[in-house]
Amino acid sequence: MIQKLNPILEEAARKNRAVGAFTATSFEILRAIIEVAEKRGEPVIIKHSATFEDEVPLKYMGPVIVELAKKAKIDVCPMLDHCKDADYIKQGLKMGFTAVMYDGADLPFEENVKKGKEIVDLAKSADANIEASFGFVGGHKSEKSTITDVEQLMKYLNEVDIDALAPSVGNSHSATEQKELNYNLLKEISEKTNLPLVLHGAGNLPKDAIRKAIECGVRKINYFSNAGIKEIQDYIATTKVFSFASMTNIVVNAVAKDIDEAMAVFSMK
Template identity: 30%
Template sequence: MALVTTTEMFKKALNSDYAIGAFNVNNMEIIQGIVDAGQAENAPLILQVSAGARKYAKPVYLVKLVEAAVEDTGVDLALHLDHGADFEICKSCVDGGFTSVMYDGSKHPFEENIRITKQVVEYAHAHGVVVEAELGKLSGVEDAVHVDAREASFTVPEEAAEFVEKTGVDSLAVAIGTSHGAYKFKGTPYLDFERLKTIHSLIPDTPLVLHGASTVMKEFVDRCNEYGGDIPGAQGVPEDMIREAVKHGVCKVNIDTDLRLAMTAEVRRVLVENPAEFDPRKYLGPGRDAITRMVRHKIKDVLNATNRR
């Protein structure tokens, strides 16, 4: 058993009625919680490593933990670099055992994004690794990604088609209204599905990716606040909108905030209800179980990915 690329995962998911969950990982408990859910639902998974995760845990630790998860469970896992800032970071992850990398050149002008993405694609493909890129900017804050709402821009469908043709990228993250973090919408949630449909019609063979797709589940926000948290007005992407996006070429759905909220809510509960507790296993274990329950829900009820291995 070994880590896999997303190639076969996306080939099966494209133009079907399900998507692959891409979940961000930072430590052993989060990895175990996600992979236990994938094993229980017989679903493939993508485990993502952000800039913040690399700084916190170091890539070599995360790679070895993910390899251990494959050996322990037999779940099909792709190890993915999330929001690689430049060619050097992408190259380092390719060389370090990742099976998929994302180069995020959305901060650059269109032609510069094409140039660097193509450079990443050429290096990654030569080493058997697949590449995701991004066109358009998502607002919000998540680890090293900071984009003001005024600077965010939706993906232009015609540019998406040109971008894929010129770069040879394997999948494309599109901006249609989602954002990073726990505060995705100030008012009524809105995703531009007509834009998504047009993009998919122009590049029907390219798997599309939805970043910033956490629901910011109310039960976890409420529990965090009940046990001393301060997360007022948090709002995410309604799950019915995720289900609709999956019908129009979205094969990969990124989820991070929901993981953080699920674990934090349970850790807070345990520590408040057991103030004398100081054994990390006694609160990280329940936090891990909360992640498993949440991810199983996402796989089964939102992504429709149960029994897709």
């Protein structure tokens, strides 16, 4: 069933584990996320990321994510990810998304606060929960990250009332960059803010690094699955007559396996 972000993260905190937040950039990935979460009997966060708006428009994918969240046997939080634009967020909230990630970490402090307040008000007026980043997590293109400054962060949190925090502690959205997490900083941020922490760009982090991050207060892990590409390449290379429909199960199965393994790590099993 459809759920907000806070109850899912509160339950994760009680169980000292984290919940997977997966980006549904195609219907196959969306199907795999729901099937795996239902099979495992665990809650899940399904994200629509504004980063992929050109390839996967909100107007097509948003209503599908929300409808399938409502019908799921487990708790599903449909969440808008990496949003800057208030109108974009309004569209998603109108569709029924129950959480929003505001991404203003690359803005100057005052502007970030001003926009953050505006977006918190928007989310609250729609009874949705809100995550914000502080300290820029780069790597979507080739931008560099900026490590979270704790003093600045506390000033930001005095002004902007968020439910979950995505810090920058050595993580990156890049799939190839070497990542070294600063666990002491994560722990310090967790203790000082008392907020559930979110780890962006966890896709190529080793399992041990993820488990350690969870011990430091990470409750939501953003994981982008790119599984299935090799299998599709092999299929096309070896099959003479094929269709998109015949590729569906190849992608669903590959992504499901990848997500199942990730969820096992996040749930500390």
